[in-house]
């Protein structure tokens with residue numbers, strides 16, 4: 228279940244993709260942990276990693292959509308299935324290195340979604356030459372409020388413009404081959420996306436706003452000349468490509484979190500299992516076992532859910548937009564679960580987690596960033612809440628989505644279309660998945676869902692509550708949990724993994740449901756009637772010591788000393 232670089236063969240991938248993954252693992256393992264940590268502490272820009280990517284045409288192979296391939300290479304395509312592996316590997320070794328990949332993906336979005344064929348062709352060549360890319364959306368003072376973007380493009384006539392303004396928090400904007408930049412036409416107020424070149428004299432690289440190996444830039448365009456040749460999109464298309472690009476990028480955050488948490492899991496287990504206190508190994512303490520079992524099951528659930536969400540992302544079409552629910556969950560639920568896994572593991576590894584020579588010390592900070600990128604948890608939850616009514620009360624008919632491990636090019640991602648109409652999107656009936664399983668903890672969870680559904684019918688949030696995001700967040704957490712469990716069961720049905728794993732996952736799912744129900748109960752705005760319903764949702768998982776002990780032996784303790792990064 229968990230990625231282990233020492234044993235992973237990547238046999239699920241085609242030969243070229245396998246080669247890329249294996250070489251990437253070898254790159255990190257041959258440099259070793261001491262160098263990884265030293266470079267991190269010294270905040271050294273990772274030019275050697277970028278050289279490795281260039282020499283092996285890694286980004287060119289993984290990030291050139293098939294229709295834009297210029298050299299006829301049959302292995303180049305945009306294939307989310309294999310890109311998930313790459314995300315996981317980079318998260319596993321170092322999130323700063325993952326970040327250069329992540330923001331390149333974001334930078335490429337507006338280009339390949341845009342209308343400028345010449346820039347697309349040039350970009351394919353730049354990828355082949357080893358270029359990285361950047362996505363200039365955020366501004367210092369505006370946060371999530373994209374409507375207020377101040378970057379301005381002033382028309383001069385004859386297809387000429389001049390760009391002025393600043394961008395903030397922009398990854399790779401120090402060395403990107405092209406920086407996709409979002410702004411507004413200063414005369415028409417229309418949105419616009421154009422590309423800028425960091426080497427241009429009117430491009431001012433102000434600073435790295437973070438103290439990190441990665442470069443998160445503040446840059447300014449000062450009277451920067453632009454022509455039609457640099458414009459990617461205008462008006463509604465520019466707006467849509469901003470949001471649709473974020474849809475693509477969001478997906479990587481969950482997989483980055485899976486990678487980070489997996490590496491931490493090995494470090495914490497190796498440490499605890501070899502540490503003897505009062506004549507006992509730390510892993511013999513019952514609370515340590517509970518923490519490890521919870522960490523493992525949460526991590527397994529993160530991965531299982533994200534794998535199933537990949538199937539929906541790859542199968543998305545104009546008729547099937549269900550990915551717009553599952554994507555934000557991969558974005559915000561999976562990384563926040565990653566934080567929870569690290570919290571559990573940190574209580575086990577304790578002081579060792581602070582030491583300069585362990586991966587853990589990097590990870591504890593990096594894991595915090597993921598929920599905040601590509602829209603905060605709140606912003607994504609506000610998005611998800613729009614789907615509740617159709618999800619519970621108006622299911623649609625869809626063909627069954629199989630496991631999508633085929634080497635297809637995910638071309639729909641670059642023509643997702645208008646970003647409106649979210650409230651009209653339908654989903655398949657969640658009961659189909661839940662009713663396919665008859666196991667004790669899953670059954671308790673089903674009862675909790677049923678009570679939640681009754682709550683929505685009998686004590687639905689009123690108009691004031693619907694305007695109160697604080698109240699809605701509590702409702703949204705429960706809704707998210709239902710969809711999370713649904714896709715986990717779908718994956719169980721596809722792969723037929725161990726029943727005990729599913730039951731142990733639903734052990735924490737039942738507890739989480741109860742926790743969110745209590746939060747709902749406790750909100751200032753919750754009415755007496757709603758409080759009654761919330762209390763009914765609070766349940767306890769079945770206590771099955773035998774299953775727990777077997778699980779500990781088979782899934783957790785069995786991983787002791789199975790992975791340690793090369794020194």
Ligand SMILES: Cc1cc2nc3c(=O)[nH]c(=O)nc-3n(C[C@H](O)[C@H](O)[C@H](O)COP(=O)(O)OP(=O)(O)OC[C@H]3O[C@@H](n4cnc5c(N)ncnc54)[C@H](O)[C@@H]3O)c2cc1C
Pocket residue numbers: 330362363364365369370371372395396397398437443596599600601602603604605606609696
């Ligand atoms: C390390 C790092 C790298 C980054 N890289 C890039 C990059 O390459 N390109 C790029 O364009 N951006 C990048 N960003 C910016 C990132 O996407 C923003 O940080 C993020 O969108 C949130 O904006 P903010 O932090 O300014 O929070 P704000 O938007 O200021 O939010 C403040 C608070 O208000 C809440 N809030 C805001 N709006 C809403 C809403 N509608 N509903 C509910 N709650 C809301 C938020 O949840 C938060 O709690 C990066 C950020 C970091 C930290």
